[in-house]
Structures are given as C-alpha cells and as structure tokens.
Amino acid sequence: MADTSNGKIPFSSFRADKTAKICVLGHRGLVGSAIVRKLREIGFTNLLLRTHSELDLTRQNDVESFFASEKPRFVILAAAKVGGIHANNTYPADFIAINLQIQTNVIDSSYRHGVQKLLFLGSSCIYPKFAPQPIPEDALLTGPLEPTNEWYAVAKIAGIKMCQAYRIQYGWDAISAMPTNLYGPNDNFHPENSHVLPALMRRFHEAKVNGAKEVVVWGTGSPLREFLHVDDLADAVVFLMESYNELGHVNVGSGKEVTIKELAELVKEVVGFEGQLVWDSSKPDGTPRKLMDSSKLAKLGWTPKVSLKDGLINTYKWYLENVKQ
Ligand SMILES: NC(=O)C1=CN([C@@H]2O[C@H](COP(=O)(O)OP(=O)(O)OC[C@H]3O[C@@H](n4cnc5c(N)ncnc54)[C@H](OP(=O)(O)O)[C@@H]3O)[C@@H](O)[C@H]2O)C=CC1
Ligand SMILES: C[C@H]1O[C@H](OP(=O)(O)OP(=O)(O)OC[C@H]2O[C@@H](n3cnc4c(=O)[nH]c(N)nc43)[C@H](O)[C@@H]2O)[C@@H](O)[C@@H](O)C1=O
Structure with a gap:
C-alpha cells in the first residue's frame, strides 16, 4: 500500500492489529451496523459499542467519562440525527443542535483521550444546491445550501471543519467521508421521517398486501439522486481508515443517478x-x-460493487425478514 500521508502525520496501518479497540458510534443504525458487519467480517475482535440509551452522545460529561475510561484506539462516528426531506424540513432545531452536540463531544473527547484516528461521516447535502455536477469536493462552501436540509448541512460542514482544525492545530488524524444517499439493511422505514427509498419500499409493500390500487409518491418525480448500498459504504469506510490521512474530505458515491420516478418504478x-x-x-x-x-x-483505489437493482432486492429481502408485521 502506498504511503498517502501528507508528511505531517505518520501513516500507520488500521488493518494490521485486529485486536485494536475500535469504537463504532451509532452501531444499530443503517451505517453503523454495516460498518460493524464489515469489521467483524475482516476479523476485528475488539469493538467498543454503546446504544443511545447506554450513552447519550449529546451529553458532554458522559462522553468525556466514556473516552477517559475506555480509551479506544480508533473511532468511527456513525451516530447522528438523520432523516429524509420531511424530517429535515420539520425539525430544523433538532437537526442542527443534536448533530453539533454529538460531533463536537465525540471529536473533542477522542482527541483529548488519545484516539489515534477518527472518521467523521458527513453527507452529500453539504454542497450548494446548484453545485456543478458531478460535485467535486472543492465545491464545498461555494454557494447557498438547499433550504430543506440547510440546518443539518451546516452541522455536517462544522464537523468537517472541526476535523480539519484539529489536524492543523494538533496534527491529529481525523478524516471525513461524504456519502451520497444510502440504503440497505437496518434502514429507517418510518412513513414520513425516512428517506425516499425505504419510504417507498414500505408504501409499495403495504399497498401490495392491502390490495391498494394507487401509491402516493412525493414531489414531481424529476429530482435526480445517486444511491449507494450501505455495504459498499462500509467497505469504503474501512478503506479510508486504512489508506487515507489527509486534510480534505472524500466523496463516497456510486457514480450512477436515477430520477425519483425511475427509482419509484x-x-x-x-x-x-x-x-x-x-x-x-x-x-x-x-x-x-x-x-x-x-x-x-477511485484514484485512491476504491470503487463500489453493488448495483441498485441487486441492492434493492437484498434490502427488500431484509425488510420482509425483519420489519414487516
Ligand atoms: N442514511 C443516509 O442516506 C445517509 C447517512 N449519512 C450519514 O451517516 C451517518 C449514519 O446515518 P444512518 O446510519 O443513516 O442513521 P440512523 O438513523 O440509521 O442511525 C443513527 C444512529 O445514531 C444513534 N444516535 C442518534 N442520536 C444519538 C445520541 N444522542 N446518542 C447516541 N446515539 C445516537 C441512533 O440511535 P437511536 O436510533 O437509538 O437514536 C442510531 O443508532 C450519519 O452521520 C449520517 O449523516 C450520510 C449520507 C447519507
Ligand atoms: C441523504 C439526504 O437525504 C435528504 O435529502 P434528499 O435526498 O432530498 O432525501 P429524501 O430521500 O428524503 O428525498 C429524495 C427525493 O425523493 C422524494 N420522495 C418521493 N417520495 C418520498 C417519500 O415517500 N419519502 C421521502 N423522504 N422522499 C420522497 C422527495 O420529495 C425528494 O425529491 C436530506 O435529509 C439530506 O440531509 C441528506 O443528507
């Protein structure tokens, strides 16, 4: 593996020691659960996991005590207040405040208690509403945000900047990944607050079971979205932990987009x-x-594997086995 360090922080292998203590926060969510599956699959044995009720990450003192006593070597921050367009638009205070609290507490405590490397997860909504397409990393902070999710986006931008600031001031290895819209096992299938893909899967399933003739889909159907299966994202997260330690954030997408109408079909x-x-x-x-x-x-050496059709089949199978009544 090539040394990709920026010359300031020594590069050390993430995969080398499978007994290293790795803290995955948000491990019961869509992303956190996929990362835990991936880490276990490749042989990591010392995962440090806490549910929301065991450790509320908005509570600074509790987070501080947790890191002081547990002293993990690596941290992957997949805990956040997350939701689709309706939730983001309806609960702006929750989306900015909870996310700022969680990420500030976790990033700062991780640094101060000797964590070697932290990965922060942002989102493609950090970019301006009318960013050039496809959106390069350097489009960040070049124009106004999409109003339906600007509160969440501002928190996520602050998280990226906090990782960069700690790297610049302290020489600490904090990196940020920006995933596109994700889906897969353990997604949130709430009828209003979820993202489009799980929302439609549930609505079509219930309509099929109930013999309904119509299903309502939001908006005009014309927006374009890029979808990535969460197992691909988990693979990319492990790849970045292993092979990336630079200042800039990294986009993680499938490179393929569909209209919402095509997705619905x-x-x-x-x-x-x-x-x-x-x-x-x-x-x-x-x-x-x-x-x-x-x-x-892609230039660093990572590409996705799961097609949207295969990912949908896999997710619907999971839904039938785990969610439907
Ligand atoms: N889903 C997507 O399409 C995308 C997600 N991302 C990013 O990936 C990350 C994970 O998202 P995703 O897995 O979808 O979200 P989920 O909602 O599926 O999971 C979030 C997790 O965070 C936990 N959590 C929330 N608040 C707290 C808290 N105060 N203390 C402790 N734990 C808490 C939740 O626990 P509980 O449920 O018990 O509250 C849950 O386990 C986020 O940073 C998100 O921004 C980025 C791009 C797209
Ligand atoms: C990941 C990303 O997720 C959010 O941004 P979004 O991409 O707009 O997410 P969405 O999945 O909710 O909607 C995508 C499109 O789909 C349409 N749509 C149709 N029918 C349903 C439906 O039933 N539910 C939902 N949610 N959308 C629907 C909907 O009207 C929109 O045009 C942000 O929260 C942002 O913060 C973020 O990071």
Missing part, C-alpha cells in the same frame, strides 16, 4: 406492486440533482 417492480403511482406535488422536491464526483476515492 424500480422499487415497485422489486416489491411486486401492480397498481398506479400518484404524484403529490405539494411535497418538496428538494435539491434538483446531487451526483457526486467520487474520482478522488
């Missing part, structure tokens, strides 16, 4: 719903397009 087919789609244009479309430029990650 695909989910409908996978679920086997045979009725009609009805578009509710009173609901927001959000940003018109957000395809990320993931060439930086």
Whole structure:
C-alpha cells in the first residue's frame, strides 16, 4: 500500500492489529451496523459499542467519562440525527443542535483521550444546491445550501471543519467521508421521517398486501439522486481508515443517478406492486440533482460493487425478514 500521508502525520496501518479497540458510534443504525458487519467480517475482535440509551452522545460529561475510561484506539462516528426531506424540513432545531452536540463531544473527547484516528461521516447535502455536477469536493462552501436540509448541512460542514482544525492545530488524524444517499439493511422505514427509498419500499409493500390500487409518491418525480448500498459504504469506510490521512474530505458515491420516478418504478417492480403511482406535488422536491464526483476515492483505489437493482432486492429481502408485521 502506498504511503498517502501528507508528511505531517505518520501513516500507520488500521488493518494490521485486529485486536485494536475500535469504537463504532451509532452501531444499530443503517451505517453503523454495516460498518460493524464489515469489521467483524475482516476479523476485528475488539469493538467498543454503546446504544443511545447506554450513552447519550449529546451529553458532554458522559462522553468525556466514556473516552477517559475506555480509551479506544480508533473511532468511527456513525451516530447522528438523520432523516429524509420531511424530517429535515420539520425539525430544523433538532437537526442542527443534536448533530453539533454529538460531533463536537465525540471529536473533542477522542482527541483529548488519545484516539489515534477518527472518521467523521458527513453527507452529500453539504454542497450548494446548484453545485456543478458531478460535485467535486472543492465545491464545498461555494454557494447557498438547499433550504430543506440547510440546518443539518451546516452541522455536517462544522464537523468537517472541526476535523480539519484539529489536524492543523494538533496534527491529529481525523478524516471525513461524504456519502451520497444510502440504503440497505437496518434502514429507517418510518412513513414520513425516512428517506425516499425505504419510504417507498414500505408504501409499495403495504399497498401490495392491502390490495391498494394507487401509491402516493412525493414531489414531481424529476429530482435526480445517486444511491449507494450501505455495504459498499462500509467497505469504503474501512478503506479510508486504512489508506487515507489527509486534510480534505472524500466523496463516497456510486457514480450512477436515477430520477425519483425511475427509482419509484424500480422499487415497485422489486416489491411486486401492480397498481398506479400518484404524484403529490405539494411535497418538496428538494435539491434538483446531487451526483457526486467520487474520482478522488477511485484514484485512491476504491470503487463500489453493488448495483441498485441487486441492492434493492437484498434490502427488500431484509425488510420482509425483519420489519414487516
Ligand atoms: N442514511 C443516509 O442516506 C445517509 C447517512 N449519512 C450519514 O451517516 C451517518 C449514519 O446515518 P444512518 O446510519 O443513516 O442513521 P440512523 O438513523 O440509521 O442511525 C443513527 C444512529 O445514531 C444513534 N444516535 C442518534 N442520536 C444519538 C445520541 N444522542 N446518542 C447516541 N446515539 C445516537 C441512533 O440511535 P437511536 O436510533 O437509538 O437514536 C442510531 O443508532 C450519519 O452521520 C449520517 O449523516 C450520510 C449520507 C447519507
Ligand atoms: C441523504 C439526504 O437525504 C435528504 O435529502 P434528499 O435526498 O432530498 O432525501 P429524501 O430521500 O428524503 O428525498 C429524495 C427525493 O425523493 C422524494 N420522495 C418521493 N417520495 C418520498 C417519500 O415517500 N419519502 C421521502 N423522504 N422522499 C420522497 C422527495 O420529495 C425528494 O425529491 C436530506 O435529509 C439530506 O440531509 C441528506 O443528507
């Protein structure tokens, strides 16, 4: 593996010691659970995990005591207040305050208690609403944000900047990954507060079971979105922990985009719903397009594996086995 260090922080292998204590925060969520699966699959044996009720990451003193006593070597921060367009638009205070609290507490305590490397997860919504497409990393802070998720985006931008500031001031190895829209096992299938893909999977499934003739889909169907299976994201996170230790954040996308209408048709087919789609244009479309430029990650040597069709089939199987009543 090539030495990708920036010359300031010594580069050391993440995979070398499978007994290293790795703290994955948010391990029961979509992303955290996939990262735990991946780490276990490649042989890590000393994972440090806490549920939200065991450790509320918004509580500074509790986070401080946790890091002081546990002293993990690596931290992957996948705990956050997360939701789809409706949740982001309806609970702006929660999205900015909870995310700022969690990430500030975790990043600062990790640094002060000797964590060797931390990975922070942002989101493609950090970029301006009308960023150039595909969106390169340096489009950050070049224009106004999409209003439906600006509160969450501002918190995530602060997280990236905090990692950069600690690297610059203290020479500490904190890196940030920016995933595109994700989906897979352990997603949130809430009817209103979830993201589009799990929301539609549940709605089409319930319509099929109940013999409904129509399913309502939000917005106009014209926005374009890029989807990445969460197992690919987990693989990319491990790859970045192993091979990246520079200042700039890194986009993680599939490179493939679909309109919401195309996505709805695909989910409908996978679920086997045979009725009609009805578009509710009173609901927001959000940003018109957000395809990320993931060439930086590709040049480092990582590419995704799971196609959207296969990922949908795998996720619906998981849904049938784990979620439906
Ligand atoms: N889902 C997506 O499409 C995308 C996600 N991301 C990023 O990936 C990360 C993980 O997202 P995702 O897995 O989808 O989110 P989930 O909502 O599935 O999981 C979030 C996890 O964080 C935990 N959590 C929330 N608040 C607290 C708290 N105060 N203290 C302790 N734990 C807490 C949750 O526990 P509990 O449920 O018990 O509250 C849950 O386990 C986030 O940073 C998100 O921004 C980035 C791009 C796209
Ligand atoms: C990951 C990302 O997720 C959010 O941004 P978003 O991409 O707009 O996310 P979304 O999945 O909620 O919607 C995508 C599109 O799909 C349409 N849509 C149709 N029908 C449903 C539906 O039933 N539910 C939802 N949620 N959307 C629907 C919806 O109107 C929109 O046009 C941000 O929170 C942001 O913070 C963020 O990081």
